[in-house]
Amino acid sequence: MRQISIALMGFGNVGKAFAKLLLRKQAILKSDFDLEIIVTGIATGSHGSAINSAGVNLNRALELIESGYPLTTLCENGQNFNGEAFINACSAEFLVESTPLNPFDGQPALSYLKSALNRGKHIVSANKGPVVFGYNELSVLAEKRNKAYFFESAVMDGAPIFSLFREALPAVEIRAFSGILNSCTNYLLDLMANGYSFDDAVLKGQQIGITETDPSADIDGWDASIKVAALSTVLFGIPITPQQVDRTGIRDITAEMIKDATENGEKWKLACSAQRQGNHLLSAVVKPQRVNAQSALYNINGTSSYVVFETDVLPGLGIVETDPGPETTAYGMFADILNIIKKFSYV
Amino acid sequence: MRQISIALMGFGNVGKAFAKLLLRKQAILKSDFDLEIIVTGIATGSHGSAINSAGVNLNRALELIESGYPLTTLCENGQNFNGEAFINACSAEFLVESTPLNPFDGQPALSYLKSALNRGKHIVSANKGPVVFGYNELSVLAEKRNKAYFFESAVMDGAPIFSLFREALPAVEIRAFSGILNSCTNYLLDLMANGYSFDDAVLKGQQIGITETDPSADIDGWDASIKVAALSTVLFGIPITPQQVDRTGIRDITAEMIKDATENGEKWKLACSAQRQGNHLLSAVVKPQRVNAQSALYNINGTSSYVVFETDVLPGLGIVETDPGPETTAYGMFADILNIIKKFSYV
Known part of the structure; x- marks a missing residue:
């Protein structure tokens, strides 16, 4: 069975829904995709972060956040990492980003995504900002690093728009x-x-x-x-x-x-x-x-x-x-991960 | 540039629209997919057939049919082949089928598709009959032969239904x-x-x-x-x-x-x-x-x-x-071919 590691940046309604979806889909990932997805790090906006190279316990993370506690107790070395420091410290094959939208320049998410690509991670983002302010730059960088930048949930939540044309409808104008x-x-x-x-x-x-x-x-x-x-x-x-x-x-x-x-x-x-x-x-x-x-x-x-x-x-x-709701947005991110895995023939 | 050969069975409104689409998309196939698709055979219901291993001239075939002439003059050896004989005689990597629907048992299309798989061809079909009466059999056979059976145009013409779930929406119930x-x-x-x-x-x-x-x-x-x-x-x-x-x-x-x-x-x-x-x-x-x-x-x-x-x-x-119209059905078949090529990493 192939194990994939992902780092979550953003653990609001969408990030939490994503964690729940991941827990719920574990069985089908195993049976239908011969795949296990572990979350090696979670960075939140106001509840600290947790990094654990063996996999953060998602049930515990959800409980902590819902009770208003920081995630830091789940961190393997008790340290807190934010932003770039989190991306550097967390070993993961994917960065899955759902931080708040900045409608003026897409920052700081755009920088985070660039850093992640430069560190050899695939990037999945639910954020419209980086699409509008950095699509070409991120696409070129992803191509150069032989990684993917997918962002299905940026428009119409998890409904397939970008993936529809990318995956199902070739050679369409x-x-x-x-x-x-x-x-x-x-x-x-x-x-x-x-x-x-x-x-x-x-x-x-x-x-x-x-x-x-x-x-x-x-x-x-x-x-x-x-x-x-x-x-x-x-x-x-x-x-x-x-x-x-x-x-x-x-x-x-x-x-x-x-x-x-x-x-x-x-x-x-x-x-x-x-x-x-x-x-x-x-x-x-x-x-x-x-x-x-x-x-x-x-x-x-x-x-x-x-x-x-x-x-x-x-x-x-x-x-x-x-x-739609946070669950549909979460599915868009989940589908992006599986579509990247398919594209790069991981499984 | 990769060259793909296909055999067309059925040259009614949909088959003709497919031939026109193929002609129109030649440039983009070359530029975006580094691909050339040639039609090595066409079998019609009432206008004979044409087999040419170097590629049947599609413009001429369309002209002949539209003027009411049989295709036989375009055949490299002047012979006419129908049904199974056509599948056996025509060397092609894909069989692309748009023969009339038989709502009672899907025949003879179902048999044609089986023969084509058994001869090592991928099959693309716009026909609902074989889906309803032979989906499991054809899928198992395709799997066994390491070939694909795609049929996007069988329901809602070229609108992506089967490809949507197969290509874009993984792990959905x-x-x-x-x-x-x-x-x-x-x-x-x-x-x-x-x-x-x-x-x-x-x-x-x-x-x-x-x-x-x-x-x-x-x-x-x-x-x-x-x-x-x-x-x-x-x-x-x-x-x-x-x-x-x-x-x-x-x-x-x-x-x-x-x-x-x-x-x-x-x-x-x-x-x-x-x-x-x-x-x-x-x-x-x-x-x-x-x-x-x-x-x-x-x-x-x-x-x-x-x-x-x-x-x-x-x-x-x-x-x-x-x-919708024959053109949209034709696009569904065209998309199936490109999606099979992607799946089997031809390009």
């Missing part, structure tokens, strides 16, 4: 994409259609953890723009920044506009789209759109998301993800 | 699926919602080539049942026949029922679904369903199709295919 890429605003617009005021919707979103304390990243369309930029960068091969996306958020959607739409059997959605011609980007737009029941966007409800691709061989290929 | 898998009935129900009588809708469907001369395979839900059986067989690992699907077609959907649905903002759809628990199939159903605008089935219009999978890691993953 993607000409355009459109859809709903931000769960939070979709949820808020649904609440408003059900009579909530904008402020009450935001409050409710915050209560159930869909909306951030500062909701502007979602509401002003930044999160959607980052995702449009990531898709353009990777799938079109045309790198753009979120700032280059023609962006309008949902702040100006009034209760009256929503009411009028509802009365006419229509809905407001925060629609994303981009179009290319060859290597030229024709448009990249995030903008509220009023749609009727015939639109594919109409019944993308709550926190679900949707993207449809127009390609030279398939006129319309849509992907719908319903009810 | 699929618990259920549902959707709209038959384009013809979906198109007919749309026409009826627009005021066509059942008979007029069938006539119109026949005029534009969506509906067969004998429309019963679609209308009575057989085509949808074959697809449900194929998905259960491959994705659940639970082989069932179309006869085992709880099947109701659209014959009893009256103009009044359609009118009543339309007046209430609803639509009739021929819904497919199946559910499992472990290795036990809980249900496999094809049945008309009246859906409202909140349903994911509601805006699957015309000849589009849709399937949503419920898995242990992604609660809902939907695939939508819009505007």
Whole structure:
């Protein structure tokens, strides 16, 4: 049986869900893949770190974090390592990163991923920042080091977008994409259609953890723009920044506009789209759109998301993800690891 | 540059679209895959066959067929070969099959595919029949011969279904699926919602080539049942026949029922679904369903199709295919070839 060692950076909701998924999938990894994945290190944002070359006990790590304790007691030498020091100290074949997004320059995650590649680790990241601000650099570096940089969970959680085209659909030319890429605003617009005021919707979103304390990243369309930029960068091969996306958020959607739409059997959605011609980007737009029941966007409800691709061989290929959560993001990272193992013929 | 030889069995709309796609993709195969694919033989249903070990001229073959001539003039020895004789006579690394469906036992395609595997060829098939009636046998034989049996286009044309789970989503447990898998009935129900009588809708469907001369395979839900059986067989690992699907077609959907649905903002759809628990199939159903605008089935219009999978890691993953045609089916076969080449590390 092949043993694979991974280091986890980031142990928030996604990192914890990943650890639980790994525990749950141990049996199938063994039976179907002849594989064991051990976690040789975990670095958290505010609960210290643990490094153990024989494998950190994941059940204990989850218990400690959930009881508010630091991980340091699980560390083989009792020391705490953060950031670069953690990457240097932790011996692992993969770095699996789910640290918070920095929407302005992707740091410090981008530097961590570079360091990990330079130390000969494959990198798996759920982080949109490094995709948007470092995709080309990281890809070139990964190629040079004969390692992989996979990031399925950066857009639409664990729904297969990047892997779909990379693994299943060879020799396709993607000409355009459109859809709903931000769960939070979709949820808020649904609440408003059900009579909530904008402020009450935001409050409710915050209560159930869909909306951030500062909701502007979602509401002003930044999160959607980052995702449009990531898709353009990777799938079109045309790198753009979120700032280059023609962006309008949902702040100006009034209760009256929503009411009028509802009365006419229509809905407001925060629609994303981009179009290319060859290597030229024709448009990249995030903008509220009023749609009727015939639109594919109409019944993308709550926190679900949707993207449809127009390609030279398939006129319309849509992907719908319903009810996402940290578990689906965790699966995207898990799938990335197995797909890297397949690509490099480890098993 | 690696040269791959393929033999085409079936040169109807799909086979011809495949030949055109191959011609169009030659440049990208060369530049991105360092690959040339040559067609060393074509067997048609009623226009003879052509075998040429240096490669049949595809442009000429398409011209001949479109002018109503047999292919025999392109054959290196002027002979005609059919069925098994063609497979034996044509030297090729792949058999690419798109002969007509036999919904009762998958023959003779099933035998052709077995012969091809036994002669050491990879097999790519757009045919649902062999999947439903021979998936296990063909898979075991392929494994034994160290060859592949891929059949992406058997369900939802070229939209990635089988390849999605095989290539992109490792270690997933699929618990259920549902959707709209038959384009013809979906198109007919749309026409009826627009005021066509059942008979007029069938006539119109026949005029534009969506509906067969004998429309019963679609209308009575057989085509949808074959697809449900194929998905259960491959994705659940639970082989069932179309006869085992709880099947109701659209014959009893009256103009009044359609009118009543339309007046209430609803639509009739021929819904497919199946559910499992472990290795036990809980249900496999094809049945008309009246859906409202909140349903994911509601805006699957015309000849589009849709399937949503419920898995242990992604609660809902939907695939939508819009505007399919012979070209999309052809792409599924083309993708199968490239995915087999990747799997066997030819390039």
